[in-house]
Amino acid sequence: MTFWKRLRFYMIGASLGLCIVLVFFGPKAVQCSYFPNSRALEEAKIYPITFSESAAATVDADKIDSVFLFNEILKKSKITNFGTEEVRATPCRVYRAEYREAKSYDLVYEICKKKTVITELKKVN
Known part of the structure; x- marks a missing residue:
């Protein structure tokens, strides 16, 4: 042959x-991201996201769409409160994140059972 x-x-x-x-x-x-920062942000995106009134007001005022929220803020933020009691709290773990790109935002969100609640979203100048 x-x-x-x-x-x-x-x-x-x-x-x-x-x-x-x-x-x-x-x-x-x-996805193969096992770093704590990435895991905390990815876990927030798994569950349905709801907004508090102040966070919803910021979303409406700054015209933040869901694509920007998912692909930018909940992907490229840096969690700032690892090692605190907020992260280990029950029933909802509280995470504080900073997004510092073209626009800057501070984000506080809670991961509860089967839902994510964005409690605070502030634009930083």
């Missing part, structure tokens, strides 16, 4: 195997 014939059989088998693997396992959104 010539080299080209073997290469052709190999490519056919490899492409069929790849198709079968993609069908069974499919594309998945996998």
Whole structure:
């Protein structure tokens, strides 16, 4: 058997195997972030988010849309209160975060059972 014939059989088998693997396992959104800051922010995005009245007023005043909130504020913020009792509180853990990019915001949110409550969202100048 010539080299080209073997290469052709190999490519056919490899492409069929790849198709079968993609069908069974499919594309998945996998995240491998085990740092505490990323885990706390990602956990906030898992549950439905509700706003307090003051946070809702800030969202309306600054015209913050949900895409900016999810992809920017709840992704690139830095949690500032690790190691405090607020993080270990029951039934709701309280996290304080700072977002310092083009716009600056301070965020306080609580992760309760099956929901996230943004209690405070302030624009910092």
